[in-house]
Amino acid sequence: MSTFPGEAVPSYDVTGRLGTDYYAVFADIDPADRDVWDRAKAYVDEIGDRMVEAWDTATYPLEVATRLGELDLLNDGIEHPDLTHFSPLAAGLVNMEVSRGDGSLGTVIAVQGGLALRTLALFGSSEQQARWLRPVARAEVLASFALTEPDHGSDSVSLETVARRDGDTWVIRGAKKWIGNGASGGITFVWARVDDESDAHHGAVRCFLVEQTTPGYTGTVITGKASLRGIYQAHITLDDVRVPLDAVLPGTRSFKDASTVLYSTRSGVAWSALGHATACYEAALQYSQQRIQFGKPLAKFQMIQERLAQMLEELTAMQLYCRHLADLEASGGLRPTQASLAKFHNTRAARRIAASARDLLGGNGILLENGVMQHMADIEAIHTYEGTESVQALLIGRDITGMSAFA
Numbered sequence: 001m002s003t004f005p006g007e008a009v010p011s012y013d014v015t016g017r018l019g020t021d022y023y024a025v026f027a028d029i030d031p032a033d034r035d036v037w038d039r040a041k042a043y044v045d046e047i048g049d050r051m052v053e054a055w056d057t058a059t060y061p062l063e064v065a066t067r068l069g070e071l072d073l074l075n076d077g078i079e080h081p082d083l084t085h086f087s088p089l090a091a092g093l094v095n096m097e098v099s100r101g102d103g104s105l106g107t108v109i110a111v112q113g114g115l116a117l118r119t120l121a122l123f124g125s126s127e128q129q130a131r132w133l134r135p136v137a138r139a140e141v142l143a144s145f146a147l148t149e150p151d152h153g154s155d156s157v158s159l160e161t162v163a164r165r166d167g168d169t170w171v172i173r174g175a176k177k178w179i180g181n182g183a184s185g186g187i188t189f190v191w192a193r194v195d196d197e198s199d200a201h202h203g204a205v206r207c208f209l210v211e212q213t214t215p216g217y218t219g220t221v222i223t224g225k226a227s228l229r230g231i232y233q234a235h236i237t238l239d240d241v242r243v244p245l246d247a248v249l250p251g252t253r254s255f256k257d258a259s260t261v262l263y264s265t266r267s268g269v270a271w272s273a274l275g276h277a278t279a280c281y282e283a284a285l286q287y288s289q290q291r292i293q294f295g296k297p298l299a300k301f302q303m304i305q306e307r308l309a310q311m312l313e314e315l316t317a318m319q320l321y322c323r324h325l326a327d328l329e330a331s332g333g334l335r336p337t338q339a340s341l342a343k344f345h346n347t348r349a350a351r352r353i354a355a356s357a358r359d360l361l362g363g364n365g366i367l368l369e370n371g372v373m374q375h376m377a378d379i380e381a382i383h384t385y386e387g388t389e390s391v392q393a394l395l396i397g398r399d400i401t402g403m404s405a406f407a
Helices: 031-057 062-070 088-101 103-123 126-137 255-290 302-331 336-360 362-366 372-384 389-401
Strands: 143-146 162-166 169-180 187-194 205-211 217-221 233-244
Touching (some): 062 103, 088 302, 103 126, 103 169, 103 187, 103 205, 103 372, 169 205, 255 302, 255 372, 302 336, 362 372
Parallel strands (some): 143 187, 162 187
Antiparallel strands (some): 217 233
8 A cells, every 4th residue: 555745644543352360360261251251352353344434424233232232242131941050250351352343232132131131031921031031031022121211310229100000001201311222113111110009019010012013102212412322222111001911020129129120230331330330441551552653663752651550550450359249149149239339430530531532532533433432422321320320339338337318
């Protein structure tokens, strides 16, 4: 390729996988876990170019979500006799690796596996599980978890969507927002408050399985997003949606059941943040070795080496958080607030690493082809969902002080 004066290097190769593991945090993992991790790597390599295009054009290629199911990568560590079992470490490595490739796909795993599949596996009836569990696990049916409302995000315990009995049906009325897969044509697990004084669960929050083709269900894709542009999230309205009495998930009896699902997925968000941060650090390292300024590679400048060392310091801490989190979960000793602390630390650290990487790449840092800006934008979403930074801090604060500071 011919070059012109002032353009000796037309582009940089910075998105390759380097396998950064300075403390050998993942050097001793079980071969079965490594096989799952390798499958996730192969998947990311297979669909990488497709997702760059999808993020740029803000489109959701459903075939890449289906492919996750075909490769049996949606289990998210859920224990159920009808599902392939992943250890907590394997589930975390999948979240990390897929998010390292693309944050929208990491959110597909969080929604389809972490939230929807887990809700069904934990709380669904045997009949519901027999009909839907395998199709959801294989992404033959896309599924969503509808808890957040336009007026209720961090205070989702105050949700206003209601379900009332009417003969042999439930009638659901309300609105939900930011619901991944909520306009996919599949199924939605709708959390609603029972508004029927004749029902034993009057006033309680329960979950209902709603097929998205049910009359009165409208899922509208939210446009104008600057983050997670490769997955559609929906604003849902439920206009007196009628579902049969057996649409309720019998295991759900209070908001605590929704919290059980959310606590489980916070570990996944910590791993996802690690994937994003790894991509940013490795892009910065490779760029520093390829970019020539003032007659030598950036990597030969003291300031650049100090920045890279600072980024590696934070990345290694994130890895240690995640590995110990998985070990605690495998032993049965993981407490919800420990998952909160990992999410709190890792999303904050990922933000800092992404900002340093973008700065190190200079003007090239804003180009999507170099990955950093896309990861930087996607980190903003995971920093918020499954509980904001402030909510995690209050959960941790309540645990360590014994006093609640929630309003």
